Amino acid sequence: MKTLTAFEYIKPALIDEALYYLNKYGDSASILAGGTDLLVRMKHRQINPAYLIDIKGLAELSTISYNPENGLVIGALAKIHELEINQDVQAKYGALAMAAEQFATAQVRNMATIVGNICRSSPAADMAPPLLALDAKLEVFGLGYKKLLPLKDFFTGPGTNQLKNNEILTRVMVPPPGPCSASAFIKLGRTAEDLAKVSVAVYIEMDSSLIKEIRIALGAVAPTPIRAYDAEAALKGRTPSETLIKDASHMAAEATSPVDDLRSTAAYRREVGRVLVERMINKAIAEVSKNGRQKA
Amino acid sequence: MKQVIKVTVNGEYYEKEVVVHKSLLDFLRDDLNLTGTKKGCDNGDCGSCTVLLNGKPINSCMMLAVEADGCEILTIEGIAGGKELHPIQKAFVESGAIQCGYCTPGMVMAAKALLDENPDPSETEIREAIVGHLCRCTGYDQIVRAIKKAASYLNKK
Numbered sequence: 001m002k003t004l005t006a007f008e009y010i011k012p013a014l015i016d017e018a019l020y021y022l023n024k025y026g027d028s029a030s031i032l033a034g035g036t037d038l039l040v041r042m043k044h045r046q047i048n049p050a051y052l053i054d055i056k057g058l059a060e061l062s063t064i065s066y067n068p069e070n071g072l073v074i075g076a077l078a079k080i081h082e083l084e085i086n087q088d089v090q091a092k093y094g095a096l097a098m099a100a101e102q103f104a105t106a107q108v109r110n111m112a113t114i115v116g117n118i119c120r121s122s123p124a125a126d127m128a129p130p131l132l133a134l135d136a137k138l139e140v141f142g143l144g145y146k147k148l149l150p151l152k153d154f155f156t157g158p159g160t161n162q163l164k165n166n167e168i169l170t171r172v173m174v175p176p177p178g179p180c181s182a183s184a185f186i187k188l189g190r191t192a193e194d195l196a197k198v199s200v201a202v203y204i205e206m207d208s209s210l211i212k213e214i215r216i217a218l219g220a221v222a223p224t225p226i227r228a229y230d231a232e233a234a235l236k237g238r239t240p241s242e243t244l245i246k247d248a249s250h251m252a253a254e255a256t257s258p259v260d261d262l263r264s265t266a267a268y269r270r271e272v273g274r275v276l277v278e279r280m281i282n283k284a285i286a287e288v289s290k291n292g293r294q295k296a
Numbered sequence: 297m298k299q300v301i302k303v304t305v306n307g308e309y310y311e312k313e314v315v316v317h318k319s320l321l322d323f324l325r326d327d328l329n330l331t332g333t334k335k336g337c338d339n340g341d342c343g344s345c346t347v348l349l350n351g352k353p354i355n356s357c358m359m360l361a362v363e364a365d366g367c368e369i370l371t372i373e374g375i376a377g378g379k380e381l382h383p384i385q386k387a388f389v390e391s392g393a394i395q396c397g398y399c400t401p402g403m404v405m406a407a408k409a410l411l412d413e414n415p416d417p418s419e420t421e422i423r424e425a426i427v428g429h430l431c432r433c434t435g436y437d438q439i440v441r442a443i444k445k446a447a448s449y450l451n452k453k
Contacts, residue, residue, distance in 0.1 A: 005317065035360070
């Protein structure tokens with residue numbers, strides 16, 4: 001039987017109160033939000049926190065909000081399902097909406113949080129590629145301070161990141177998308193419930209026929225979710241052509257360092273990663289020109 | 297460590313002391329004797345523990361009972377009207393959507409959540425709604441047909 005072992009349960013009402021307990025208990029405490037990952041790992045004895053700090057009482061962290069100036073702000077308690085049905089997300093952050101829609105099962109989407117998925121820092125985290133492509137920043141609170149971390153530097157290895165054991169990741173901030181921009185996401189998996197074999201997200205911003213900005217992110221093909229910087233540099237400032245996009249997709253595949261596991265071989269992941277990068281670049285470009293035509 | 301929680305389950309209000317490391321699933325089954333909700337994988341993979349929390353389907357094995365404090369829960373025991381089966385239950389029986397029955401309570405709750413929001417779902421929407429449920433007997437087709445039939449029953453009402 002997979003029962004949970006005993007722990008102390010603490011449900012603070014204020015961020016400072018939560019920080020107080022995190023400072024007091026350090027590594028023996030875990031933060032509980034959605035619980036879909038934490039409780040399962042506790043049942044399997046992969047982690048055994050003596051204290052669970054349930055942050056669901058921190059009501060100010062429960063919302064997803066958007067304004068054209070600051071962009072999208074996702075609170076630590078916002079569920080994947082809330083992202084999936086958010087109209088601003090659907091209209092302006094295509095890659096994020098697609099990733100939310102394909103995330104696990106209906107039940108899990110009703111429980112799991114976006115921030116939890118980032119904090120878990122799985123190489124295959126579904127929220128990571130779209131948020132990397134959209135250049136998200138993370139708001140982190142510690143006792144007496146607040147800082148912003150770029151997501152692109154956050155992941156340090158499989159399941160590890162820059163967050164300290166006495167800090168809380170409170171919000172994800174996604175900048176407003178550029179005027180002629182679009183983003184796209186795709187995930188390949190064995191089944192809907194399973195982790196991704198490969199996932200790709202692309203954000204692109206055009207200035208007439210030139211690629212003004214492009215960000216390419218891949219999941220499940222390296223120890224952490226990654227950006228394909230060389231491929232981005234090859235495309236930035238250029239007019240997209242079939243050859244250019246194919247070459248850049250090869251460069252993106254070269255940025256990966258996948259593993260063989262029960263889901264896929266490394267060779268498959270690298271090759272499919274290349275194909276999916278190519279497809280997502282083309283899809284995002286098509287989306288930009290479609291939106292342009294609609295506005296004209 | 298124990299804590300008192302206040303929950304409404306199937307319309308009935310409970311104020312109960314519960315061990316904090318007990319899952320909502322174990323609380324429903326062991327403390328409230330509502331054993332209709334099944335424990336399958338206890339891992340969030342099989343969907344047999346699905347209940348509606350404030351109207352939305354969740355895996356009760358992946359939630360602590362204390363986390364449900366203040367919430368409204370609907371389990372399989374709460375959907376029929378007295379001795380009359382709920383139209384979804386009736387459609388499951390009529391469509392051969394039940395063999396061993398272990399996945400059925402979860403499937404019925406998922407179907408209820410779907411039909412509450414979308415009274416006339418397409419086959420794809422039905423299949424997407426039950427993606428988090430494993431059935432080892434029926435091959436799913438009968439379950440999909442049952443949910444379609446249930447939709448037609450509910451729309452006739």
